[in-house]
Amino acid sequence: MFIIFEGIDGSGLTTQSKILSTHLEKKGNKVFLTKEPTNNPIGKIIRDILKGSYKLDQETLALLFAADRSMHMDSIKKELKDSFVICDRYYFSNFAYQMLQIDLDHLIQINSRFLKPDLTIFLDVPAEICKKRIDENREHIEIFEHQETLEKIRENYLKIIESFKKKGFNIVKIDGNRSIEETHAAVAACVEKFLE
Numbered sequence: 001m002f003i004i005f006e007g008i009d010g011s012g013l014t015t016q017s018k019i020l021s022t023h024l025e026k027k028g029n030k031v032f033l034t035k036e037p038t039n040n041p042i043g044k045i046i047r048d049i050l051k052g053s054y055k056l057d058q059e060t061l062a063l064l065f066a067a068d069r070s071m072h073m074d075s076i077k078k079e080l081k082d083s084f085v086i087c088d089r090y091y092f093s094n095f096a097y098q099m100l101q102i103d104l105d106h107l108i109q110i111n112s113r114f115l116k117p118d119l120t121i122f123l124d125v126p127a128e129i130c131k132k133r134i135d136e137n138r139e140h141i142e143i144f145e146h147q148e149t150l151e152k153i154r155e156n157y158l159k160i161i162e163s164f165k166k167k168g169f170n171i172v173k174i175d176g177n178r179s180i181e182e183t184h185a186a187v188a189a190c191v192e193k194f195l196e
Helices: 013-026 041-050 058-080 091-098 104-110 127-137 147-166 180-195
Strands: 002-006 031-035 084-088 119-124 171-175
Touching: 002 013, 002 091, 013 031, 013 084, 013 119, 013 180, 031 058, 041 058, 058 084, 058 091, 058 104, 091 104, 091 147, 119 147, 119 180, 127 147, 147 171, 171 180
Parallel strands: 002 084, 002 119, 031 084, 119 171
Antiparallel strands: none
16 A cells, blocks of 8 residues: 655654554554655755755756656555555655646646555645744755745645545545644544545
8 A cells, every 4th residue: 555645844744654654563564664855866866956955947856856756666666565655755745846836737747657646645734833843853944945935835735635636536634733643643543544
């Protein structure tokens, strides 16, 4: 089963994906936890760009994300044979962040050959809360991590969710503006319901 976590920066994706992984392992499941951008060479270039180490136009960045995902697909497909695959961000992140400057249809097209997730969990947290979390917990601020930008990205996510639900995608919106434990309980309940 291919489970994706999505949300704006600071919404708790990494925390919740790790906790869900542990939860599923305790139930006797094999779990492969991964994230995007990856740690492969292209993913490392993307991370440098996001940190502002050097500038790149959004079109090129979109293609880099797709190239990184293309390399990622091999390990995801291999692990899906006998594991739950939990991915911290996937192509919905590209859509929500990069449609600030790029046409959504173009972004969908360059990601069209990648696996459809079985379940996408969108952790919905107000931008001002995410910005506060980022400021308290990060050593550096990435290029998208400004409150006004995060607000626009959250709006993009909400539009994408509605659109892709109509296309038959399983996307669940969960309130991430509460304690880690409460958010995990909602995530675990959502996954258990889906598995039924």
